[in-house]
Amino acid sequence: DAGVIQSPRHEVTEMGQEVTLRCKPISGHDYLFWYRQTMMRGLELLIYFNNNVPIDDSGMPEDRFSAKMPNASFSTLKIQPSEPRDSAVYFCASSLAGGTYEQYFGPGTRLTVT
Amino acid sequence: AQSVTQPDIHITVSEGASLELRCNYSYGATPYLFWYVQSPGQGLQLLLKYFSGDTLVQGIKGFEAEFKRSQSSFNLRKPSVHWSDAAEYFCAVGDWGGGNKLTFGTGTQLKVEL
Numbered sequence: 001d002a003g004v005i006q007s008p009r010h011e012v013t014e015m016g017q018e019v020t021l022r023c024k025p026i027s028g029h030d031y032l033f034w035y036r037q038t039m040m041r042g043l044e045l046l047i048y049f050n051n052n053v054p055i056d057d058s059g060m061p062e063d064r065f066s067a068k069m070p071n072a073s074f075s076t077l078k079i080q081p082s083e084p085r086d087s088a089v090y091f092c093a094s095s096l097a098g099g100t101y102e103q104y105f106g107p108g109t110r111l112t113v114t
Numbered sequence: 115a116q117s118v119t120q121p122d123i124h125i126t127v128s129e130g131a132s133l134e135l136r137c138n139y140s141y142g143a144t145p146y147l148f149w150y151v152q153s154p155g156q157g158l159q160l161l162l163k164y165f166s167g168d169t170l171v172q173g174i175k176g177f178e179a180e181f182k183r184s185q186s187s188f189n190l191r192k193p194s195v196h197w198s199d200a201a202e203y204f205c206a207v208g209d210w211g212g213g214n215k216l217t218f219g220t221g222t223q224l225k226v227e228l
Contacts, residue, residue, distance in 0.1 A: 004157075031214045043204070043218050055213055091157055100165040101146045101208035103216060105157035 025094030137205030146208030
């Protein structure tokens with residue numbers, strides 16, 4: 001398996017622009033998680049899905065953030081409009097239901113908002 | 115709610131020396147416990163996990179961890195550190211609320227001196 005795939009790996013955008021981050025989970029995994037990592041706040045869970053349904057979005061910082069999972073193979077995290085404080089590394093992870101909770105992480109998307 | 119404490123923010127060891135990274139957790143039942151490693155610019159990689167059975171678990175890259183219920187600890191060890199082990203290490207516990215969620219510690223940054 002190719003593992004969790006994220007694109008783009010790097011994104012530089014200007015404040016006010018829309019940003020879309022993409023994730024392809026490991027085939028067969030039922031859970032998908034979006035995290036944000038910054039020096040100041042560490043690793044934060046933003047939202048997670050089970051069988052394509054959002055279960056807990058309490059970590060989404062503001063209404064500017066939205067996430068979708070239209071099918072089992074694809075998820076997006078969108079920021080509109082973006083702000084400099086959104087600069088961070090965003091990780092996607094997937095996990096198999098009925099297992100022992102281990103999550104497998106993608107390589108991350110480094111977002112810089114200028 | 116469960117929590118994970120990694121008391122050491124930074125640790126420096128000499129190459130070839132032994133390593134122990136500390137992790138303490140709070141959890142009401144038998145936990146699922148994990149150690150992840152994050153190399154610079156990379157995603158988190160699962161090193162090892164504990165969910166039942168033998169309290170000494172072996173992982174990849176020569177790492178091992180020991181679950182001690184009486185001390186609520188799950189410390190990571192390696193007998194001889196290599197320069198390539200320099201990275202950030204995260205301890206995590208499965209969320210008692212389910213959903214395959216993990217609660218992560220704040221991480222320990224390991225520096226290896228040659």
